[in-house]
Amino acid sequence: MSVNAMSAKEVTRKLINREPLFILDVRNADAFQDWKIEGENFEHLNVPYFDLIDGVDEILGDLPTDQDILVVCAKEGSSIFVAEMLEEAGRSVSYLANGMKGWSEHLEPISLGTLNETGADRGEVVQFVRIGKGCLSYMIISEGEAVLVDATRMTDTYLDYANERGVKITHVFDTHLHADHISGGREIAEKTGATYWLPPKDATEVTFDYAALEDGVNVKVGDTQIDVHALYSPGHTIGSTSFVVDGRYLLTGDILFIDSIGRPDLAGLAEDWVGDLRNSLYKTYRELSDELIVLPAHFMIIEELNADGSVAEKLNVLLANNHGLNIEDEEVFRKMVTENLPPQPNAYQDIRETNMGKMTPDLETQREMEVGPNRCAVR
Amino acid sequence: MQTIKTDFVLDAKGLACPMPIVRTKKTMKTLEPGQVLEVQATDKGSKADLRAWAESTGNQYLGTLEEGDVLRHYVRKSSGSDQEAPAFADTVDNETVEAKRTESDALVLDVRETAEYAFAHVPGAVNIPLGELESRISELDTNKTIYVVCRTGSRSDLACQKLSANGFNVKNVLPGMSSWTFETASTVN
Numbered sequence: 001m002s003v004n005a006m007s008a009k010e011v012t013r014k015l016i017n018r019e020p021l022f023i024l025d026v027r028n029a030d031a032f033q034d035w036k037i038e039g040e041n042f043e044h045l046n047v048p049y050f051d052l053i054d055g056v057d058e059i060l061g062d063l064p065t066d067q068d069i070l071v072v073c074a075k076e077g078s079s080i081f082v083a084e085m086l087e088e089a090g091r092s093v094s095y096l097a098n099g100m101k102g103w104s105e106h107l108e109p110i111s112l113g114t115l116n117e118t119g120a121d122r123g124e125v126v127q128f129v130r131i132g133k134g135c136l137s138y139m140i141i142s143e144g145e146a147v148l149v150d151a152t153r154m155t156d157t158y159l160d161y162a163n164e165r166g167v168k169i170t171h172v173f174d175t176h177l178h179a180d181h182i183s184g185g186r187e188i189a190e191k192t193g194a195t196y197w198l199p200p201k202d203a204t205e206v207t208f209d210y211a212a213l214e215d216g217v218n219v220k221v222g223d224t225q226i227d228v229h230a231l232y233s234p235g236h237t238i239g240s241t242s243f244v245v246d247g248r249y250l251l252t253g254d255i256l257f258i259d260s261i262g263r264p265d266l267a268g269l270a271e272d273w274v275g276d277l278r279n280s281l282y283k284t285y286r287e288l289s290d291e292l293i294v295l296p297a298h299f300m301i302i303e304e305l306n307a308d309g310s311v312a313e314k315l316n317v318l319l320a321n322n323h324g325l326n327i328e329d330e331e332v333f334r335k336m337v338t339e340n341l342p343p344q345p346n347a348y349q350d351i352r353e354t355n356m357g358k359m360t361p362d363l364e365t366q367r368e369m370e371v372g373p374n375r376c377a378v379r
Numbered sequence: 380m381q382t383i384k385t386d387f388v389l390d391a392k393g394l395a396c397p398m399p400i401v402r403t404k405k406t407m408k409t410l411e412p413g414q415v416l417e418v419q420a421t422d423k424g425s426k427a428d429l430r431a432w433a434e435s436t437g438n439q440y441l442g443t444l445e446e447g448d449v450l451r452h453y454v455r456k457s458s459g460s461d462q463e464a465p466a467f468a469d470t471v472d473n474e475t476v477e478a479k480r481t482e483s484d485a486l487v488l489d490v491r492e493t494a495e496y497a498f499a500h501v502p503g504a505v506n507i508p509l510g511e512l513e514s515r516i517s518e519l520d521t522n523k524t525i526y527v528v529c530r531t532g533s534r535s536d537l538a539c540q541k542l543s544a545n546g547f548n549v550k551n552v553l554p555g556m557s558s559w560t561f562e563t564a565s566t567v568n
Binding site for chain 1: 431
């Protein structure tokens with residue numbers, strides 16, 4: 001018997017379109033509680049597959065008859081196992097192809113519109129939404145060239161996309177040394193001959209060559225005036241750097257998010273870096289045009305997605321609404337940032353060392369290191 | 380690589396989820412209560428799932444050893460005898476054992492299966508599984524105060540009765556290792 005597979009892309013479209021979906025998650029309770037597929041109109045039922053080995057009769061009454069049902073597990077084997085039993089019991093269900101592993105690795109490219117409206121080639125910023133983990137990366141395209149920012153380890157997705165669009169990747173940036181996900185930046189640079197840039201203050205221990213991403217660095221994309229301008233904005237890490245793109249977009253990395261701000265502790269230095277974070281958020285960003293559209297490196301909750309699935313908001317809206325940008329008292333800010341920290345991301349030390357080139361774990365290990373939700377923010 | 384004595388070994392290497400747990404469940408049905416199963420698997424997810432499955436079914440997950448790509452899980456089939464009320468009158472609590480275990484005339488005797496003992500036991504405790512106690516009774520010193528411990532106090536209760544009848548000075552430790560909050564030692568990992 002064959003059961004219908006639903007791809008991570010199809011689930012992503014349902015999520016973005018706010019469609020209803022009933023998710024039967026058959027992973028163990030800890031895994032489910034730690035991290036699950038969330039959508040505005042998604043409902044969940046968690047019953048571990050090992051409680052269903054003898055049959056699914058007990059849960060038939062808990063499954064709706066009037067909406068799509070998706071069975072989800074870690075890799076897909078157990079969800080197929082359960083889905084087949086449900087089909088035999090007369091219920092029509094799908095399973096998530098490649099399970100949460102595939103969900104974690106899916107990147108949804110969403111065009112944010114055009115750049116430099118006066119030019120013949122208007123260029124474009126494409127946001128790659130890693131919907132399962134909340135990571136956001138960017139491809140800035142103009143006149144046959146492209147610049148990548150904060151690329152994930154799913155390097156083929158970017159390379160294929162660049163190929164389809166017929167553009168050559170010339171520069172690859174990481175806004176900081178990531179601790180929550182493995183960067184694909186260096187590998188993409190190696191494969192394409194692009195320059196790989198890292199903030200030197202984050203790169204003191206790296207084992208490879210890189211170009212120094214420092215305040216004021218400027219690169220052009222294509223022949224016209226689409227520029228990508230680096231702005232030193234420490235706080236999440238000591239090297240954290242933002243970008244102003246084409247005078248219209250502000251790529252904030254892990255310093256400022258839509259509904260939260262960055263956490264300064266992932267290298268164990270919350271107390272040292274909180275002052276830098278304050279300065280970046282309350283001085284550096286406030287000296288910029290508040291018409292800039294903020295493009296962060298993460299989203300934390302599904303409510304941060306716009307109607308088209310993108311994650312972007314004007315700086316002046318965030319200055320008015322983001323709690324982390326509205327704490328007058330420096331002491332109160334310091335307390336909030338250092339005392340309300342969520343748990344550290346899974347394997348964050350190993351991830352940092354991998355991004356420094358000190359470790360080269362195999363793909364399966366990389367997947368395990370990245371399991372779980374994103375925890376880069378304080379709210 | 381240390382081997383731990385078990386009653387049955389299930390080879391689930393190379394099998395993807397859900398098969399390691401499906402096979403484990405099937406195999407456990409053939410075991411006697413109290414027996415220990417070793418499950419060999421290569422699916423990394425089997426560790427968290429086996430633990431969660433054991434908890435939800437009342438079986439006892441003992442631990443996992445990793446050897447290259449192979450995970451060796453140890454699980455003990457739930458034993459009905461654990462529920463019986465202890466009959467041996469001379470009992471001590473865990474706190475007393477922790478306070479006295481280093482005294483020169485004290486001996487902690489752990490009568491759980493070797494696989495249970497291997498992952499966590501009272502530091503310095505000697506392991507003689509209940510089933511081997513009769514044949515190994517001569518290994519014990521009649522001059523010592525013997526604190527007999529198991530998981531919940533049932534097997535140690537039977538051991539105390541046997542040892543007391545043979546002239547040993549014994550005390551049954553209640554509630555035992557299931558509630559042990561002090562330091563433990565391990566012979567693996």
